[in-house]
Amino acid sequence: MFEIRIICDPADTGRVTDALSEAFTVGPVRQHPTRDGQRKRLYVTADHRTNTRPWPGPDEAYTLAPSIIREITWTADQAATKPFGTRLPRDFWLRKAALLDRIALQEEPQSSGAGAADIATEAAERLMHLDDATVICDPRAYVRQQYAHWIKHQ
Template sequence: MVRLWFMQQRGEFVGVGSMVGLAVAILLVETGTTDGGAAFLALAAIVAVAAFALPHAYWLRADEDGLTLVRSLVPRRYAWADIRGLAMELGRDAENDGHHLTLRLRLADPPGRFWGPRLGRIDVTEEDTPEGVPRRALAELFAVFVERELPVDLPEFANEVLRVRGLPQLPPLPLWAPPEEGAPTPEQAYADAPGIEDERGDLVALGKAVKRRVRLSREYLLRRAALADRVFLRDGDGLALAIALGEAERLAEHDGIRVEGDQRHYVREQYLSYLGRRTLNP
């Protein structure tokens, strides 16, 4: 069992306990049930109970069938077949300018911020690297995803935590390289593609459908990457190139591969294959 309660903000439990305790203390004093000293003791007892309950109110357990996440004593079950990976988002606190990492289960595609329940939040360094000696439970969480061969968003961060704790590293992603005859040229890949404006309109509708039909998500990412590539080839400006490379990277991440060289070569090969399948199965 992986215990993740240390990643939950403690104020979420102790703070609630304090508020409840304060309300009870005021009620006891106002109704004349007891004096101020006894009311203070009641407040302290409620806060202590909330603090003691913290490890039992938030934890994660992994077994052969899936993950069980308990939050506020309420268990939720997630089967391995429904888990796509571990979402990891770096951020900065506005109040103290500290850096943190938020972890979530990823239950659907395409990759996004809120596709699964939040597992917790930990502090990181200003360089967005693990702070101090990583908690054993965090390393065990990453080890679960290593064992199940599920991707994590920040493999370098996870591998550093695993290395410090002496646990096996994440397996390297499969490498895609252009075939011996070379990747398709843009002219070959996009010869039968619809017009850019027509494709842009179709993607707006497809983006709405993706929210309801997860199986369409890969097609959505592929067509977005191909469209961004075509816009750059038409316009040739730096911003369009950055967008095209970013969309190509998203597709490669979704497919769980590393691309040798320009990732747009992978987009073009996959798009040409997609058009061929669509022609055979209209």
């Protein structure tokens, strides 16, 4: 547990306390005026938030996703239109990893060996490396979480 002190404009206090509540488990926010009376001092006791939300499953993560054929086309177009050696943006790697995960999910019930699942895991690990992710989880679950967040904000 730790104490946070923030000095901000009075108009920003609501936005600041909302952001703190999203980032940490917080107690009541105590407000005091600054010495000059122009700003507010906010004091809050906080603790690190544990990730209590479950990782989204494939159905939840890919509900808003375009068709697999459309994603294959988009991914191929993005890779083909960039000059060789051009660094592709994160969205490309996220969408590619999600596409490969979706393909692997269709194959998994009838597959007994390596194949699409291994390729999907490699793409997911590449995304985690690109993101410098420090979470310990199934790489494909990480892709689903990131994709679900990304697609909702598009």
